[in-house]
Amino acid sequence: MAATARGREEALPALAEVFREHGYEGASLFLISQATGLGKGSLYHFFPGGKAEMAAAVVAEIDAWFERHVFAALRDTRRPREDIAAMLEAVDQYFGTGRRVCLVGLFALGDARDAFTREVHAYFARWVGALADALVRSGNGRAAATALAEETVGAIQGAIVLTRALDDPGIFGRALQRLRSRLGLERR
Amino acid sequence: MAATARGREEALPALAEVFREHGYEGASLFLISQATGLGKGSLYHFFPGGKAEMAAAVVAEIDAWFERHVFAALRDTRRPREDIAAMLEAVDQYFGTGRRVCLVGLFALGDARDAFTREVHAYFARWVGALADALVRSGNGRAAATALAEETVGAIQGAIVLTRALDDPGIFGRALQRLRSRLGLERR
DNA sequence: GCCACTTTGTACTGTTCGGTACAGAGCGAC
DNA sequence: GTCGCTCTGTACCGAACAGTACAAAGTGGC
Structure with missing residues (x-):
């Protein structure tokens, strides 16, 4: 540190x-x-630019990291099931099984909302969008895919809140497991 | 104001x-x-006690409001389906269809974590617990009920984050609708 | 070794912060 | 009226804040 x-x-x-x-x-x-x-x-x-520039740089880096390691693979995937599973795995790692706060989510709740509305919007829109694309490729209709993508990203954000509130990483793990089953990633 | x-x-x-x-x-x-x-x-x-006492008073009032209007009915319900549906309705109202932040959730993410760990923990534990009780009464097994309750509260918190991030209350509405279907509250 | 350039510590700015002190305004009781 | 009590505006405090100025310390090229 x-x-x-x-x-x-x-x-x-x-x-x-x-x-x-x-x-x-x-x-x-x-x-x-x-x-x-x-x-x-x-x-x-x-x-x-001081603190504002520091925060902007951090958000930009997080954004780039997710774009590179999470979103990109989802958009043009030829193996949607594997890539969606890999996304959940990356998310589990990145957020330390729910112990680590999602900075963009925190900013979305208001901590620096006005200053970063654009960036926050773009981050989540691209996440939901890329996941929906992958779900379409894995055989879902557009509407169902969008709904599933919204549900997934929302469940991840909510699980972070609950995990921290109740101080129990099991919550995050169980949430991911439910998502795997709902997204049809269960080994069959 | x-x-x-x-x-x-x-x-x-x-x-x-x-x-x-x-x-x-x-x-x-x-x-x-x-x-x-x-x-x-x-x-x-x-x-x-200054700002700290103000925040504590606010958290206590929110806590009391939820206990009175949301949790209490769930715990000893004889009409679990109706009371769970009423809970979702109350949540929709209270959080302004996802436009209004959950202060306790915000504190859980870290804004005043150290000062209110107890209160934050109690609030979410009672919410999940009361909902799980109602789900048991509506015919679920204990484990399934707890999982469903965790999923529901998490989905609500996540939907608030997403709704604010994407500035689209439709997200919150759709999330509630999915929960209704998953909790078996669909009119049949 | 010397030069140009990047990087750093430190001392300082004015501002805003949370919090205190206190005199006095308001207002029922009698 | 006037007493006692609750309430409120204002002036003020030291501390912490974000941000600036600048000289000195490093550093790589030649």
Whole structure:
């Protein structure tokens, strides 16, 4: 955590963690400085726009990560079932079985809503869209696929809330298992 | 919103709205003063413990409201199907078809986690528990009932996130409709 | 070794924060 | 009226805030 970042890119993971833990308002420059190991001088050198630019950079990186590792494969998949299963696996890893907050979801609930409406909207629209595409390819009708995709992404977000509220990662695991069965990914 | 509150109780709704809109850290005393129509003097007269006491009072009121209007009926119901349906209806109203944030869910994600872990845990545990009770009474086994209850509460929380992210209340409505069908509440 | 450029620590700015102090306004009881 | 009590506006406090200025420390090319 305090393993002194050397540049803008290296600082992003620690930065993301601070925003996840404390929200946008709660993430003070002191906390950010501590977490990244960078002094104010360096922080403002790398992010002249201050906190807002830091948060934007974090959101952009998360967005890019999901695009690369999750969404892209779903859109043009030739093996929809395998790729959807891989998506759930990646989600399980990424969100630490529900212990780790989804920063974009947190921003959606209002923490920095006005500032990042666009980015938040784009992230979830692409997630739902890509998943719906994969579900169409796996044999669902367009409407059913969209409904299933909405249900899946919603269930993941809700499971994060419940897991953290009740402090029980079992909730997240069970939610993923239900989704696997509902998406027809059960080994047969 | 700015309709000057006259006492502690009257101030709670406006207070809750500020915390919902801006989160715990983001709700400054200036915003609170504006929203309630109360000056600092009055605020500290009614809530000597400051912001923390205000947030605690709001959470307690929300908790009491759900206990009275949602949880109680579910626990000892003799008409589980009707009472579960009524619960979904109340939820739809309360959360403004997904436009209104669940403050307890927001706190669960971290906005004021440390300060309200107990309250957040109790709220969701009682919600899931009461719903599971009703589902047992409507003929489900204990395990299936708990799983369904977890799924339902999670789906509601997730639908709030998605609805706000994509700015489309249809998402919340469709989620509730799916839940009705899954909980066996469809008119037959 | 010297130069140009990037990176950093530190001291500082003005502002806003949560919270306090307190005088006085309002207002029923008698 | 006037007493006692609840309530409220205002001025104020120290601390923490985001952001700036800038000199010094590094660093790679030559």
